[in-house]
Amino acid sequence: MKYNFDDPICRRGTNCVKWDERPEEDIIPLWVADMDFRVAPAIQQAIERRAAQGVFGYTHVPEAYYDAIVSWFNRRHQWTIKREDILYTIGVVPAVSCALKAMTLPGEKVLVLSPIYNCFFSSIRNNGCEILESPLVEDKGWKVDWADFELKCADEKTTVFLLCNPHNPGGRLWKREELERMNDICMKYGVRVISDEIHCELVMPGYRFQPFAAISEACRDNCVVCNSPSKSFNIAGLQTANIICHNAILRRRINRAININEVCDLNPFGPEALIAAYNESEDWIDELCQYIKGNFDVLCTFFAERLPQLKVMPLEGTYLVWVDIRALGISSDELTERLYQEAKVWVSSGTIYSPTAGEGFIRINMACPRAMLMEGLERIGKLNFKLQTSNFKIK
Numbered sequence: 001m002k003y004n005f006d007d008p009i010c011r012r013g014t015n016c017v018k019w020d021e022r023p024e025e026d027i028i029p030l031w032v033a034d035m036d037f038r039v040a041p042a043i044q045q046a047i048e049r050r051a052a053q054g055v056f057g058y059t060h061v062p063e064a065y066y067d068a069i070v071s072w073f074n075r076r077h078q079w080t081i082k083r084e085d086i087l088y089t090i091g092v093v094p095a096v097s098c099a100l101k102a103m104t105l106p107g108e109k110v111l112v113l114s115p116i117y118n119c120f121f122s123s124i125r126n127n128g129c130e131i132l133e134s135p136l137v138e139d140k141g142w143k144v145d146w147a148d149f150e151l152k153c154a155d156e157k158t159t160v161f162l163l164c165n166p167h168n169p170g171g172r173l174w175k176r177e178e179l180e181r182m183n184d185i186c187m188k189y190g191v192r193v194i195s196d197e198i199h200c201e202l203v204m205p206g207y208r209f210q211p212f213a214a215i216s217e218a219c220r221d222n223c224v225v226c227n228s229p230s231k232s233f234n235i236a237g238l239q240t241a242n243i244i245c246h247n248a249i250l251r252r253r254i255n256r257a258i259n260i261n262e263v264c265d266l267n268p269f270g271p272e273a274l275i276a277a278y279n280e281s282e283d284w285i286d287e288l289c290q291y292i293k294g295n296f297d298v299l300c301t302f303f304a305e306r307l308p309q310l311k312v313m314p315l316e317g318t319y320l321v322w323v324d325i326r327a328l329g330i331s332s333d334e335l336t337e338r339l340y341q342e343a344k345v346w347v348s349s350g351t352i353y354s355p356t357a358g359e360g361f362i363r364i365n366m367a368c369p370r371a372m373l374m375e376g377l378e379r380i381g382k383l384n385f386k387l388q389t390s391n392f393k394i395k
């Protein structure tokens, strides 16, 4: 390995959400989707070069920014993007929100496959729309309930399907055939697709990410993609994201929404980091994915040997592990709180991602040095011992 992901980094006391939001000492934070790894060297150098100038006025986004995006998606994902298809903004959540604003009217319904990334709920509500959940079904991993999906698309108030690919939480990388089927059903009922592809570089060995817009002319024309190198290259704090929309009429409306929402100016560091990530850090991301797979193997072995009653769901993409805790007979919120209070491990309760479809699950972020993950798992293992012997109430 060229890069050292085992290196511990002290982030506590650096105004970091993951470590400082609840500043108790000795908590191992395995919650928010943020990695405890130093960025690729090319990104670090680009930021240092920019910082050394010492002037941080308004930022012009250069041609090199668009070239880096076009080239990356073309060579890595065989997706042809034109410069004019790209609109930049300050984050993927703001991107999704602008797309929703441009593509819905208040009172309309937005379909999601649940459990789903929690900010989807707020973005839909903030745009005056109603959330329509189509719960995923479990069949050796998550699958779409096609009959339910079609029924919800057929609802005359449904105008947008908000997809997450790879899926957070649950770790699915949707296959080409599944995506095509989603689009066919959507188009049958005049439903447009917004595809949040922020996790697209975080792919486990043996799997492939399929960009929604690269499937067919029909998909290309019916969708809007929201993307950023932020999640994969650990630069979310630099607040830079892109909306890629091949449909010129839709793109015009989204551009207007970006301006109405006043999220159209990037900071001086974001474009530098994006260019360094896409042009110079491909070997880093490949090694990172291997390291995450190593962490996943450690985690699976741990649960199989020490907590076999908890079931780890298969992971195809992302670094967010979805664990089925239903055998414990306690709620996700209760277990999460006990893990925090007693094991001193901070994980996310499944109910954040849908009060119904997420109940009975927890989400564990394993993007950290292996030793830290193992320490967290050890602590969880000890709590389990107490769970069986203490007066912990099974509902």
Ligand SMILES: Cc1ncc(COP(=O)(O)O)c(C=O)c1O
Residues within 6 Å of the ligand: 033, 090, 091, 092, 093, 094, 117, 164, 168, 196, 198, 199, 228, 230, 236, 241
């Ligand atoms: C699916 C998904 N979209 C968007 C985001 C956040 O994007 P941003 O920080 O660029 O707004 C996350 C963060 O975890 C995510 O999982």
